[in-house]
Structures are given as structure tokens and as C-alpha cells.
Amino acid sequence: xxxxxxxxxxxxxxxxxxxxxxxxxxxxxxxxxxxxxxxxxxxxxxxxxxxxxxxxxxxxxxxxxxxxxxxxxxxxxxxxxxxxxxxxxxxxxxxxxxxxxxxxxxxxxxxxxxxxxxxxxxxxxxxxxxxxxxxxxxxxxxxxxxxxxxxxxxxxxxxxxxxxxxxxxxxxxxxxxxxxxxxxxxxxxxxxxxxxxxxxxxxxxxxxxxxxxxxxxxxxxxxxxxxxxxxxxxxxxxxxxxxxxxxxxxxxxxxxxxxxxxxxxxxxxxxxxxxxxxxxxxxxxxxxxxxxxxxxxxxxxxxxxxxxxxxxxxxxxxxxxxx
Amino acid sequence: xxxxxxxxxxxxxxxxxxxxxxxxxxxxxxxxxxxxxxxxxxxxxxxxxxxxxxxxxxxxxxxxxxxxxxxxxxxxxxxxxxxxxxxxxxxxxxxxxxxxxxxxxxxxxxxxxxxxxxxxxxxxxxxxxxxxxxxxxxxxxxxxxxxxxxxxxxxxxxxxxxxxxxxxxxxxxxxxxxxxxxxxxxxxxxxxxxxxxxxxxxxxxxxxxxxxxxxxxxxxxxxxxxxxxxxxxxxxxxxxxxxxxxxxxxxxxxxxxxxxxxxxxxxxxxxxxxxxxxxxxxxxxxxxxxxxxxxxxxxxxxxxxxxxxxxxxxxxxxxxxxxxxxxxxxxxxxx
Numbered sequence: 001x002x003x004x005x006x007x008x009x010x011x012x013x014x015x016x017x018x019x020x021x022x023x024x025x026x027x028x029x030x031x032x033x034x035x036x037x038x039x040x041x042x043x044x045x046x047x048x049x050x051x052x053x054x055x056x057x058x059x060x061x062x063x064x065x066x067x068x069x070x071x072x073x074x075x076x077x078x079x080x081x082x083x084x085x086x087x088x089x090x091x092x093x094x095x096x097x098x099x100x101x102x103x104x105x106x107x108x109x110x111x112x113x114x115x116x117x118x119x120x121x122x123x124x125x126x127x128x129x130x131x132x133x134x135x136x137x138x139x140x141x142x143x144x145x146x147x148x149x150x151x152x153x154x155x156x157x158x159x160x161x162x163x164x165x166x167x168x169x170x171x172x173x174x175x176x177x178x179x180x181x182x183x184x185x186x187x188x189x190x191x192x193x194x195x196x197x198x199x200x201x202x203x204x205x206x207x208x209x210x211x212x213x214x215x216x217x218x219x220x221x222x223x224x225x226x227x228x229x230x231x232x233x234x235x236x237x238x239x240x241x242x243x244x245x246x247x248x249x250x251x252x253x254x255x256x257x258x259x260x261x262x263x264x265x266x267x268x269x270x271x272x273x274x275x276x277x278x279x280x281x282x283x284x285x286x287x288x289x290x291x292x293x294x295x296x297x298x299x300x301x302x303x304x305x306x307x308x309x310x311x312x313x314x315x316x317x318x319x320x321x322x323x
Numbered sequence: 324x325x326x327x328x329x330x331x332x333x334x335x336x337x338x339x340x341x342x343x344x345x346x347x348x349x350x351x352x353x354x355x356x357x358x359x360x361x362x363x364x365x366x367x368x369x370x371x372x373x374x375x376x377x378x379x380x381x382x383x384x385x386x387x388x389x390x391x392x393x394x395x396x397x398x399x400x401x402x403x404x405x406x407x408x409x410x411x412x413x414x415x416x417x418x419x420x421x422x423x424x425x426x427x428x429x430x431x432x433x434x435x436x437x438x439x440x441x442x443x444x445x446x447x448x449x450x451x452x453x454x455x456x457x458x459x460x461x462x463x464x465x466x467x468x469x470x471x472x473x474x475x476x477x478x479x480x481x482x483x484x485x486x487x488x489x490x491x492x493x494x495x496x497x498x499x500x501x502x503x504x505x506x507x508x509x510x511x512x513x514x515x516x517x518x519x520x521x522x523x524x525x526x527x528x529x530x531x532x533x534x535x536x537x538x539x540x541x542x543x544x545x546x547x548x549x550x551x552x553x554x555x556x557x558x559x560x561x562x563x564x565x566x567x568x569x570x571x572x573x574x575x576x577x578x579x580x581x582x583x584x585x586x587x588x589x590x591x592x593x594x595x596x597x598x599x600x601x602x603x604x605x606x607x608x609x610x611x612x613x614x615x616x617x618x619x620x621x622x623x624x625x626x627x628x629x630x631x632x633x634x635x636x637x638x639x640x641x642x643x644x645x646x647x648x649x650x651x652x653x654x655x656x657x658x
Binding site (some may be wrong): 220262 | 592606609
């Protein structure tokens with residue numbers, strides 16, 4: 001549990017557009033340990049998705065990156081494309097995206113697509129009959145009903161929840177060490193969401209994978225993750241063990257985020273909206289990204305960018321005046 | 324012909340046994356080959372709801388529950404197969420006089436889920452927001468229009484200067500405010516909101532919800548359609564839970580959340596991340612087809628408590644004595 005298998009150090013990602021620069025990730029540092037589920041929570045423009053896409057180098061060409069992403073002693077940002085393709089994508093790291101409809105090819109059957117993925121697996125299965133057996137087994141583990149029928153179906157014939165399980169199955173059968181799930185349940189109904197997340201956490205144990213779970217839903221992450229990273233405006237504002245971050249948040253942003261989610265129990269008057277607009281990723285900032293909207297802001301907050309400081313075991317805060 | 328029914332005058336909106344079925348076989352040839360066994364999607368299947376003036380009613384359900392179709396049906400944007408919709412005592416799903424038609428259109432307004440596609444990109448905000456006034460059939464002076472425009476913009480937290488801009492100059496949350504302003508400007512009796520915060524970031528959603536809370540305090544009557552049980556609890560006086568075209572439980576919000584009776588309602592609440600409730604239940608299996616559904620309770624195939632009768636007979640709605648809680652489940656004989 002305590003060994004780090006992925007380290008992101010002071011990552012910066014700028015998209016270079018013809019007339020402007022998009023500061024997608026302004027400063028992100030986090031790490032993933034073996035066998036843990038780590039959650040990254042953030043709203044639009046927080047940099048959560050781009051940070052994780054960077055680990056797979058799945059970004060457009062016109063970008064400028066700084067910092068390090070370290071796996072097995074290699075800085076992924078400095079390696080050749082061919083190396084990344086050979087060693088990282090689908091090997092060390094596999095990814096599940098938000099919309100399963102877009103991730104699956106509409107003109108090929110489910111079975112065909114899963115067999116295609118098997119070609120990239122570390123341990124090849126070889127035998128066609130054994131491959132089919134393997135695919136049916138893994139679908140079964142994901143509680144897909146009638147897997148023998150499903151493998152002959154096409155994506156459009158399946159529900160969203162089904163499709164997402166298949167995409168997860170494909171990611172799992174690749175035997176990667178790391179699974180990055182980017183909002184995998186956002187497009188699903190809440191009852192299906194629960195099932196799919198249960199599946200991910202159960203199989204993470206069986207397959208000994210480490211998972212990065214990206215979501216805008218703090219409560220969802222708090223239910224399943226060992227540690228959490230809170231991002232806003234391209235920066236990590238707070239991170240630590242889930243228990244601590246969720247029950248005793250120190251960043252005014254994390255606190256505000258918790259308060260602006262309508263409560264299921266208790267006093268409705270505890271609900272407090274966060275004013276202002278989400279930070280524009282094109283804006284150059286001199287201070288804390290959350291400053292314009294922060295209840296506790298002081299003069300220093302707009303003039304200087306606070307650093308991510310360690311305040312305890314695995315606990316880091318980026319704020320001049322933490323709670 | 325008198326279309327006003329006295330017992331419906333107390334309600335602002337009264338929907339009675341509404342059915343909206345969509346045909347699967349659409350072409351003549353398809354219908355011919357069906358040999359009499361035509362298939363229909365039972366999108367809304369015998370739904371009855373009441374809304375009093377100044378009340379907010381939440382229609383809650385997952386995808387395929389029929390909640391949006393119900394909203395469209397009330398608005399007249401979907402063909403009613405069977406049933407009646409009464410607005411202030413007037414049956415609106417029937418032939419209306421020009422005057423009645425005009426009254427209905429001006430007083431039942433809708434805000435949609437996607438702020439990007441609901442605003443005409445070629446129109447300035449001033450045009451977008453005042454358009455309902457222009458097509459209302461009522462006459463307004465220029466200064467009246469200006470006044471109403473500014474009030475509507477202020478009510479949603481936008482500035483008068485924003486009126487000269489185009490939709491693309493605004494963020495998603497701001498666009499949704501514009502859509503709300505456009506509805507408020509005609510001062511409608513009833514507003515139907517269909518998942519209006521689902522596509523927004525959490526912090527922006529909280530701002531829109533705040534606008535709705537303010538509107539509620541000004542006694543606005545609203546039907547709020549959503550899948551999000553947290554949002555539904557915050558702004559609704561009463562909640563109706565839909566599953567496969569039917570309302571399976573409804574009542575006062577506090578009642579439903581503190582004492583959910585229907586297994587589906589309990590499963591829905593159990594599945595919400597961060598819900599610290601006891602005795603959570605989880606449903607197995609998939610939603611069966613909405614096409615010509617089997618008789619009996621719609622939840623039969625997935626319900627952990629199902630009995631024989633649940634398969635063959637659809638449960639009647641049971642009401643508690645004060646009218647604050649109703650549920651349709653064979654396991655609940657009385658409340």
C-alpha cells in the first residue's frame with residue numbers, strides 16, 4: 001500500500017492556441033500508491049482530466065508541459081512517443097472515459113472489440129476459443145447478464161450502464177497496473193452508478209490495480225477513495241486521506257464545495273451557494289485561483305500564489321489562511 | 324361547452340390519468356405487418372398530479388421514467404394518448420378558443436436542460452428575453468418592455484448592460500439565468516423546469532438553485548423535474564417519484580425523505596453517494612422494456628420483496644389520512 005507507483009510533480013500544461021494560451025494545468029502535484037483508490041475532485045477547468053491525460057500523453061501536439069510525471073523511474077513527459085505507446089498506454093496505465101458511447105466503435109460487435117483489446121494484453125491468450133471464454137468470464141464478473149449474447153451485440157443495442165461495464169472490462173483485461181477512471185459514472189443513472197463503482201472497487205482488489213477516480217462528486221469519492229485530491233483552476237488546493245479532507249477540510253474551497261451541495265438530511269438552511277464564475281483557464285493569475293470567489297480572501301491572496309504546504313501525514317494545503 | 328370542473332378550481336394544475344404512449348410501428352407497412360399486435364412505448368402511464376398555487380412539486384426519476392415526457396405533455400409538446408390536464412379549471416388538452424390558447428401559452432412556461440441550445444445564438448439577450456412579450460399577443464409600450472427586461476435580468480442576478488450581448492459571450496450558468504429570465508418576464512402562473520442544473524458545475528448549480536429558492540419565496544408555482552434527489556429536497560414542497568411511466572410514491576418532501584415506503588424510493592435514496600441512511604436496499608437487474616409492459620407492478624423484476632400478486636396486479640395508490648403521503652405498493656396496506 002505504501003509504495004508510490006505514479007508521481008506527478010509540479011505539472012504544468014499549457015495549450016498553445018493561435019491567439020491565446022489556455023492554462024489547463026497551472027501546478028499539479030500528486031502521487032498514486034500501490035493498491036489504493038485515489039480520488040481527484042474538481043469542477044470544469046480544474047485540470048483534473050488534463051493532468052491524468054498527461055500521464056498517458058494523450059494530449060494534442062501544440063502544448064507546452066513542465067514538471068515531471070514519474071513511473072518506474074522514467075519521466076513520461078521526456079520519453080519518445082513510441083516508448084509511451086509501447087510501455088504506458090494500455091500497459092502500465094489504462095483509462096475509462098466519461099461517455100462509453102464514444103469510447104466504443106459503433107460498427108463492431110462487443111466481442112470483436114474486446115478481442116481486439118486482448119491483442120494488446122501482456123499475457124496473450126492465443127487460442128480463439130479460450131479468448132471467448134475469457135471475455136465471457138470477465139463480463140460475468142462485471143455482472144453483465146447473458147454475456148454470451150452480449151458479445152454478439154453492437155453498442156447501440158446496449159444501455160449506458162452496460163456499455164460502461166464493457167469499457168471497464170476492456171480496461172481491466174489489459175492487466176494494467178493503473179486504471180484511470182475519468183467521470184465513469186457521470187452519464188449513468190444513480191442506481192446504475194452505484195453498481196458500476198462497486199464493480200470497480202471490487203475488481204481493483206481482485207486484479208491488484210491502483211485506481212485514480214476523477215469526479216465532480218465529492219460525496220461519491222468520499223464513499224470509495226483512500227485519499228483525495230481537490231483541484232480548482234488548474235491547481236491542487238488540498239489533498240490527503242479522505243477521512244480528513246471530507247470531515248475536516250482546511251481549504252476554503254473544499255469547505256465551500258461541501259456547503260454548496262444540497263443536503264440530504266439536516267437543515268436545508270446549511271446550503272450556501274458559491275458566488276462568482278469558474279476561473280477562466282485563459283486568465284493569467286497572480287494569486288490564488290479561488291481568490292475572487294473566496295469568503296475568506298485577504299489582500300495577500302490576490303497578489304501571491306500560495307504554495308502547496310505539508311501540514312500532516314499525506315496532508316497538503318494551498319492557502320495562506322486555511323481553516 | 325363548459326370545460327370548467329368545480330373540484331379542479333382549487334388546484335392550479337390538475338393532471339388526471341394521463342397517458343402518453345409512443346407508437347413503435349410508425350409506417351403504414353410496419354403497422355400492417357404487426358397484424359393487430361401494435362407496440363407502444365408507455366412513456367407516461369396513467370399519471371395523476373395536483374399542484375396548488377404557490378407550491379413547488381418535484382418530479383423525480385431516473386432516465387426512462389417518463390418525467391420529461393410528462394413535462395412536455397403538460398406544455399402541449401407531446402401528444403396526449405388519454406387523460407386530462409386542467410389548468411386553473413380549464414381543460415387545456417382540448418380545443419381552446421384563441422383567448423384561452425393565448426392565456427395558456429403565456430402562463431405555462433418551461434426552462435430546459437441545455438442552456439447552449441435553448442438560446443438563439445443570432446439574437447442579443449435583449450431580444451431573447453423580451454421575445455415572449457412580443458409573441459404574447461399583449462401590447463406593451465417600449466418603456467414597459469425595457470422595464471420588464473431590466474427587472475427580469477436583475478431577478479436572475481444579471482446586469483442591465485448584459486442585454487446588448489450575444490449568448491456566446493456567457494458561460495453555461497449565465498445562459499441558464501438568461502433562460503430563466505426569459506420565462507420570468509411574462510410573469511407566468513406556472514413554470515416547469517426540466518433538469519435545469521444537470522449540465523452545470525456544482526458551484527454554478529448552487530447559484531441557480533438560489534435563484535429558484537428566491538422565486539419560491541415569492542410564491543412562484545413550479546414543477547421541478549430532476550433525477551437529483553439532493554436538489555429535489557432543497558426546493559420542493561412535495562415530491563412525486565416516477566418509475567417506468569408511473570408515479571409510485573408521492574407526498575410532502577419531508578415525509579418522503581424521512582419515511583420512504585416504496586422499495587424503489589428506498590433504493591433511489593440508498594444509491595445516493597454520501598447518504599448515511601440505515602437499511603439501504605439495492606435493486607438487481609435492469610429496467611424491463613417500456614414497450615407494452617407486462618401487467619403488475621413495474622418494479623416486479625427487480626424488487627427484493629416481490630410477492631406473487633405483484634406480478635399480476637398493479638398496486639393501487641394508498642393514501643395516508645392527511646394526504647401528505649401516498650404510495651402504490653402491495654406491501655403497504657395502509658400508512
